[in-house]
Amino acid sequence: MAAGLGGGASLLALYGAARWERRQELAHADTAWGSAVLAGPAAETGSRPAAHAGSVFHGLNPDERVVPFSPLRRPQLLSLVDWCRGPSERRLWQVSGSAGSGKTRLLIEAVEQLAGEHVECGWVRHGQAIAAAEAAVTRPGRVLLVVDDVDASPRQQDDLASMLATLARAPSGRVKVILCGREFASWWSRIRAAMDPTDQAVLTPAGRTVLTxxxxxxxxxxxxxxxxxxxxxxxxxxxxxxxxxxxxxxxxxxxxxxxxxxxxxxxxxxxxxxxATALRQLFTTEEAWWLTNAAEQQPAITLTLPVLQRAITAATLVGADSMDQAVRRLAHLPGLTNSSPEHLTELALWLHQLYAQRRGQWLDPHLPAYLADRYAALCVTAHPGLPAALATAALTT
Known part of the structure; x- marks a missing residue:
């Protein structure tokens, strides 16, 4: 009897150890998934509730969904959702369109609908394409990865090639990927040419949505x-x-x-x-909000509007992977070259909290793409020395 009890205790101990190990594996898998993807196209970075009150740009972001989704885009939405929920072994879909055409809004609607159908969806973080693929193949059930701004940088495209190779060799097509960018012509053929021939068939896009x-x-x-x-x-x-x-x-x-x-x-x-008048008023109103927000959030920042304009432009066009890198990059801007590290740190922290950051990067303000492009163009035109300074900042690691 004692031997039987001892054997039972040993079995219970083994069972408990196995359960503990399984819980640890699941916890590690969840951590890896959360480190590689976001639940949406941007992440809040320390903003207090109602911190964006007064920002018109924030209200225009597709995440806010102020204007209901257009029924004219419903056919494109249904095509995406039907492909993702269906049995197709083709694991890739492309969405393209110019800035402001509604690409991100379409993806937000698709992700919300699929999440309600028990598809686990993740927006791939900046620089985490390979890790996202590795995490996705370990998830249970159906998974959708969304890669926005795929044409943003050559480095991202190199990561994308490795990510797709990982997914192509997964044993089933339950993990699918939507690639979203302004255009595919200049770089997609290069990535495909470098693929293993056995991967190409699986990674031939099942379809492409082109938004006007x-x-x-x-x-x-x-x-x-x-x-x-x-x-x-x-x-x-x-x-x-x-x-x-x-x-x-x-x-x-x-x-x-x-x-x-x-x-x-x-x-x-x-x-x-x-x-044209409305857009000028929009930019003027947002600039007034920057000045008010800076006075409230970082009283130590006593900068003129032209310097803030350059800082916003740098944050939007160049960004930064960390606070230290942001400080080093801001130091190249006209009007900031003689600023102390402490002052530049305060400015970087203010830029970091001003808007949510896209794809989880430390500094990459999540702004409506069309407006960000237009505003940056105006600032570059108004400040002759800014393009050279931005180029230097972009090369600063």
């Missing part, structure tokens, strides 16, 4: 502008202004229309709203 950004029909422009103003008035808690979009014979993008609607609602513009 323009609204050419004047009647459609008017209708969508009025609807967007109504939603932004509710978002900014403002009364609905009596305003209309000035008639135009040229096609405008959805991003432009939403930007004009947002500033119309936020600032209470009335009468005919000219698109």
């Amino acid at each position: 950004s323009s609204l050419a029909d004047p009647a459609d422009q008017v209708r969508q502008f009025q609807g967007a103003v109504r939603h932004y008035a509710r978002y900014f808690e403002r009364p609905m202004p009596v305003a209309s979009l000035s008639s135009t014979t040229t096609a405008i993008s959805i991003a432009e229309l939403h930007a004009a609607a947002a500033i119309t609602a936020c600032n209470g513009l009335t009468g005919p709203v000219d698109l």
